[in-house]
Amino acid sequence: MSTLIEKLGIRYATKKMTGEKISSEDLNSILEAIRLTPTSLGLQPLKLLVLESEEVKASIKAACYGQSQITDGSQILVFTVYTEGYEALTDKYIQNIADTRSVPVESLNDFKQMILGYLQKMTIEETIAWAKKQAYIALGFGLVAAAEVGVDSTPMEGFNPAAVDEILGLKAKGLASTVILALGKKDAANDYLAHAKKVRRASSDFYEFL
Numbered sequence: 001m002s003t004l005i006e007k008l009g010i011r012y013a014t015k016k017m018t019g020e021k022i023s024s025e026d027l028n029s030i031l032e033a034i035r036l037t038p039t040s041l042g043l044q045p046l047k048l049l050v051l052e053s054e055e056v057k058a059s060i061k062a063a064c065y066g067q068s069q070i071t072d073g074s075q076i077l078v079f080t081v082y083t084e085g086y087e088a089l090t091d092k093y094i095q096n097i098a099d100t101r102s103v104p105v106e107s108l109n110d111f112k113q114m115i116l117g118y119l120q121k122m123t124i125e126e127t128i129a130w131a132k133k134q135a136y137i138a139l140g141f142g143l144v145a146a147a148e149v150g151v152d153s154t155p156m157e158g159f160n161p162a163a164v165d166e167i168l169g170l171k172a173k174g175l176a177s178t179v180i181l182a183l184g185k186k187d188a189a190n191d192y193l194a195h196a197k198k199v200r201r202a203s204s205d206f207y208e209f210l
Ligand SMILES: Cc1cc2nc3c(=O)[nH]c(=O)nc-3n(C[C@H](O)[C@H](O)[C@H](O)COP(=O)(O)O)c2cc1C
Pocket: 011, 012, 013, 014, 015, 067, 154, 155, 156, 157, 158, 159, 179, 198, 199
């Protein structure tokens, strides 16, 4: 059994996938890890789109600059953030805490006002930029979870977010695409990176202990 660090040394940004489907058990583990991602204030200003339909995947391929993993991947995860509705999101969050922890909703009023105060200090553009940082944390959880279960993956910023939003009708849903994670099985024979050594800065350069 490999350790997590060994698995992180093996995973790589897969350039060529086979088109095979990953198991629903592995997919669910990755989705659950992403759902469990911590976010600032716990607000989870994210929505994860799981593209499974071949037609839907193909529809965004050109907007992803033709990257083959979009159609050869088993599922394409599009990390989106809310572009509006933050007060309603806060209300829903507070209600969720009350229900989950069996506490009166009124007891959470100070926390709720703190969240609303925090959000009110930002413009909507700043709020969206803040939400996008949370999306990247979720991407990280997804990458690690995929490595843990042995699913190949590719994190992707190489796409036109405005075009992807348009194709998937995200504006009408109050969402904006942020980053993508393709999941699938590597085509080791045709992926030039499948056997390449991992390139990282030396720990002596990367860490500074103070
Ligand atoms: C946020 C982010 C965006 C990336 N975008 C792309 C992309 O659009 N297409 C691609 O093939 N690789 C993409 N990569 C992969 C990186 O090039 C790769 O992770 C990096 O070179 C380190 O290599 P490794 O992941 O294979 O260890 C991206 C990686 C990250 C973290």
